Amino acid sequence: MTATMDPRPHVRTALDVARLFARDADPTRTANLDEHEDRLGPLPLAVYPNRPGRQRLIDTVARAGLRGRGGAGFPTGEKLAAVAAGKGRAVVVANGCEGDPTSAKDQALLARSPHLVLDGIALAAHAVGAREAILCVHRDSPLIDVVYAALHERDRDTVAVEVVEVPDRYVASEASALVNFLNNGDARPTTTRPSVRGVRGRPTLVDNVETLAHIALVARFGDAWFREAGTPDSPGTLLVTVGGAVNRPGVYEIEAGLPLSDALELAGGESEALAAVQIGGLGGSWLPIDDAAELPLAHETCRDVGIPLGVAALVALPARACGIAETARILRHLADESAGQCGPCMFGLPAVADDMEALAYGDGSVSGQLHRRLGVIPGRGACSHPDGAVRLAVTALHTFADDVAAHAHGEPCHAAQGPFWTPLRIPA
Amino acid sequence: MSTLRLDPIMCHAHGLCAELLPELVELDEWGYPLLDPDEVPPELEAAAKRAAAACPTLALKLERSVVPVPAPREAGRPSGALSLPRHG
Ligand SMILES: Cc1cc2nc3c(=O)[nH]c(=O)nc-3n(C[C@H](O)[C@H](O)[C@H](O)COP(=O)(O)O)c2cc1C
Ligand code: SF4
Ligand code: SF4
Numbered sequence: 319m320t321a322t323m324d325p326r327p328h329v330r331t332a333l334d335v336a337r338l339f340a341r342d343a344d345p346t347r348t349a350n351l352d353e354h355e356d357r358l359g360p361l362p363l364a365v366y367p368n369r370p371g372r373q374r375l376i377d378t379v380a381r382a383g384l385r386g387r388g389g390a391g392f393p394t395g396e397k398l399a400a401v402a403a404g405k406g407r408a409v410v411v412a413n414g415c416e417g418d419p420t421s422a423k424d425q426a427l428l429a430r431s432p433h434l435v436l437d438g439i440a441l442a443a444h445a446v447g448a449r450e451a452i453l454c455v456h457r458d459s460p461l462i463d464v465v466y467a468a469l470h471e472r473d474r475d476t477v478a479v480e481v482v483e484v485p486d487r488y489v490a491s492e493a494s495a496l497v498n499f500l501n502n503g504d505a506r507p508t509t510t511r512p513s514v515r516g517v518r519g520r521p522t523l524v525d526n527v528e529t530l531a532h533i534a535l536v537a538r539f540g541d542a543w544f545r546e547a548g549t550p551d552s553p554g555t556l557l558v559t560v561g562g563a564v565n566r567p568g569v570y571e572i573e574a575g576l577p578l579s580d581a582l583e584l585a586g587g588e589s590e591a592l593a594a595v596q597i598g599g600l601g602g603s604w605l606p607i608d609d610a611a612e613l614p615l616a617h618e619t620c621r622d623v624g625i626p627l628g629v630a631a632l633v634a635l636p637a638r639a640c641g642i643a644e645t646a647r648i649l650r651h652l653a654d655e656s657a658g659q660c661g662p663c664m665f666g667l668p669a670v671a672d673d674m675e676a677l678a679y680g681d682g683s684v685s686g687q688l689h690r691r692l693g694v695i696p697g698r699g700a701c702s703h704p705d706g707a708v709r710l711a712v713t714a715l716h717t718f719a720d721d722v723a724a725h726a727h728g729e730p731c732h733a734a735q736g737p738f739w740t741p742l743r744i745p746a
Numbered sequence: 747m748s749t750l751r752l753d754p755i756m757c758h759a760h761g762l763c764a765e766l767l768p769e770l771v772e773l774d775e776w777g778y779p780l781l782d783p784d785e786v787p788p789e790l791e792a793a794a795k796r797a798a799a800a801c802p803t804l805a806l807k808l809e810r811s812v813v814p815v816p817a818p819r820e821a822g823r824p825s826g827a828l829s830l831p832r833h834g
Contacts, residue, residue, distance in 0.1 A: 509753055660754035661778035669776075694774050700755045 325359065326539045329547045329555070333580060335571050337547070337555045338531050339430060345568075347430070348464055351471040354433040361437045362537050363444060363476070375445045376402060379533055382541035383553040387423075388413055388493075388526030389599065389629045391552075391617045394533065397523065400513050402446040404521025410443045410451040410477070411500070411517065414461070414527040415484050415491030418599040419743040420631040423557035424527050426569040428461045431531065432468035436479065438530025441537045443477040446523050450478050453527075454496055457483040486743065488600070488655035492701045493524040495657070506657040507701035528557055548574035552616035552627075560585035562634035562739045563592060572615065579611040581632060591637040594717050596740060598628025600648055601706015604641060604717040625713065628706075633740050640733035641718035642725060644740060645710060646674035651742045652707040663704040666695040670711055682726025688715075747811045750781045750794060756805035763806050767797040785811055 327337045336342075340349065340357055349357070366375040380395025401408050412435065416424040428435060439451045455461050465481055482500065484490050490505035497516045499505035516522020525533075532554060536544050545553045552574040558581055561567045565586025572581055578595065582588060595610040597603055603625035605613065613619060620627040635641060653667035673688035692712055696705045715722060725731060750770060759777035769790055770782040786794045786808065798808045 509755060661757065661759055661776050662754070662774065665776040665778075666774075691775075694780060698752075698754055698778070698780075700753075 326543055327358070327535070329573060332573050332576050333584060335547065335555050335573050337535055337571065338427060338434060338528070338557060339571050343430065345426070345430060348468070349431055349433065351433055351468070354431065358434070358535070359538060361440060361474070361534075363440065366441075366444065366537070372402070372445050372447065375441065375537060378541050379445070379536055382536045382544040383551070384529065384532050384536060384544065385552060385617060386526055387528035387532070387556060387630070389418075391627060394525065394529055397513060397525070398442065398445050401521045401523040404514065406520045408443075408446040408448040408521045408523060409517040410439060410446065410448045411493075411496055411512070411522055411524045412439050412451065412453040412527050412530055413491055413493070413496060413524055414453055414455045415496070416456070417486075417488045417491040418601075418629050418631065419741045420561060420596070420599050420633055421559045421629045423559050423569045423630065425459075425461060427528055427531060427557060428455070429464055432464055433472070434531040434534050435527045436468060436472060436475070437534035437537075438525075438527075438532070439479060440475050440477050441533050442523060442525060442530055446521070448477065448523070450480065452480050452482050452500060452517070454482050454484050454491070454500075456486045458486075459483070488652070488743075489657050489701060489703050492703070494701065496524060497522055506659055507703075509700050549614070549616045549618065551618040556615075556630050558615065558630040558632065560632045560634070561741060562596075562632070563589045563636040564634050565589050575614045575616045575619070577611070578613045578615055578632065581615060582634060588634055589636075592634050593637045593639065594635045594641055596633040596635065596710075597631070598626060599631050599706075600652060600740070600742075601703065601709060602626070602628045602631070603709055603713040604635075604645070605713070606717050625709075635739055638733065639737075639739055640678060640721055640731045641714055642674060642721050643678040643731045643733055643736075644738055645714035645718075646671060646678050647738055648740055648742065649674050649707060649711060652703070652710075656703065657701075660699040660704070662695045662698040666691060667704060667707050670695070670707065674711060674714070677722060677725050678731040680725050680728050680731070682722075682728070685722070685726060747785045748791065748794070748808045749783070749785055749811050750798075751807045751809045752779060752781055753805045753807070756803045757801075758803055758805070760802050762800050762802065763797045766800055767793050770794065771797070779806070 329335050376398045384394040385391040443451050485505050492507050493512050495507040497512045498508050512522040512524050548554045570584045592607040594604050617627050649671035653671045656663045658664045673684040676684040696708050764771040764773045772780045798806045
């Protein structure tokens with residue numbers, strides 16, 4: 319007896335998920351257009367014809383409950399609707415820069431499934447009525463060749479996709495900074511909102527490339543299918559980058575809501591005893607391993623414990639490391655990466671990095687000053703870069719409270735010289 | 747009713763605002779203003795207007811408070827509620 323095969327990618331178990339990545343595919347290979355269409359079927363543009371079709375596509379994405387995968391978790395359907403309703407012909411910007419060095423998921427996605435992202439760009443452009451789209455990647459990225467090769471295979475796209483190389487700086491890939499760079503070559507954030515006034519003043523949809531890839535799946539298989547994975551508030555699968563003290567660091571596709579310890583397990587498990595996990599990128603949060611292990615990786619469950627999920631990246635910090643020294647090093651990097659436009663960011667972040675370094679070197683006298691500074695910086699920059707740095711510092715003081723207490727009594731850090739576990743991209 | 751707003755990129759820490767409106771503006775240790783987030787009380791409305799007009803870079807603005815329109819805010823990562831650990 320032969321049942322017809324269900325062509326829709328499905329979830330076998332919480333640990334065996336294959337939607338964005340093909341099941342059992344060689345992670346070092348790029349799926350070409352034929353392989354891509356064999357697995358998922360053709361780009362379903364014709365399913366959503368004309369104006370009513372575009373509206374139906376937006377509604378389908380909204381009902382799917384897809385949230386942006388660039389860090390903020392904003393509902394994608396809402397953003398599509400806002401840009402579609404804007405004045406003038408819209409533009410789509412696909413954010414493939416992946417400025418956070420703890421994350422490698424966008425690179426993995428573009429390297430393995432560029433056509434899924436390009437499908438997503440075509441569909442999003444259709445939804446908001448855009449005729450041009452810009453795919454942003456970091457300058458000199460090896461992905462540029464992959465993307466051009468994929469674009470050459472496609473001749474039916476109605477949207478013109480331009481590939482633009484963006485400076486490899488942390489804040490350059492913040493949405494308003496990308497738009498500013500595209501408009502005048504200055505990759506620093508502004509106070510204008512891209513969805514209202516973006517590229518050349520047009521309403522602009524800035525979406526993470528993984529978000530766009532999910533749109534390509536939702537458009538094919540529907541919102542009910544999308545919700546078969548994940549949680550009610552964070553539906554679907556997501557790509558998570560697991561690094562630090564694990565046996566197989568890398569990018570894994572998981573169901574949203576998977577307990578953090580299972581994500582570490584996917585990455586081969588911890589390679590030594592752990593103290594804490596950094597979750598959400600450099601502007602994310604530290605959690606003690608005992609609190610982190612059971613945490614389901616979803617927006618609402620993270621919010622419940624007072625942290626944002628942020629960029630889905632985990633760094634496992636071993637017990638022998640010093641979380642305060644590790645954090646001081648990251649804060650110095652984030653201070654160096656400030657765009658230098660807003661006072662509390664350009665002066666506050668170096669000051670906070672100084673304090674955290676002093677703590678690591680056994681100078682407890684800075685503690686009061688550090689707390690005061692952390693209290694006044696958030697919410698006062700044009701972008702949320704300083705807020706992220708403060709969040710990392712605040713959660714470090716919670717998570718590594720014992721280290722802080724020991725340092726405050728003059729005990730210098732045993733690991734102040736490293737080794738360090740959080741990857742940082744030091745600009746050339 | 748109005749509220750003080752600051753464009754953080756335009757503000758160059760001239761500090762004039764804190765001089766003209768000490769009731770609602772404090773300077774941080776780097777000389778940048780910390781604004782009272784509440785609505786400007788009627789008796790300070792005129793002083794607030796003067797402070798905004800005096801800002802050399804027009805970074806300080808007095809905005810009419812309206813019922814907030816829920817507009818999409820996608821520009822950044824969320825700034826989740828932060829609570830500082832107790833110290834002392
Ligand atoms: C400092 C900073 C850096 C950011 N870097 C990236 C990035 O590299 N890639 C990305 O997709 N979003 C990044 N974002 C978030 C973007 O501003 C924007 O929210 C996102 O691209 C929107 O896509 P989404 O709705 O699909 O998540 C960054 C935000 C900040 C504040
Ligand atoms: S907050 Fe910092 S990174 Fe963001 S625009 Fe201002 S100076 Fe630049
Ligand atoms: S007067 Fe203007 S520029 Fe000077 S501190 Fe106040 S807001 Fe900033």
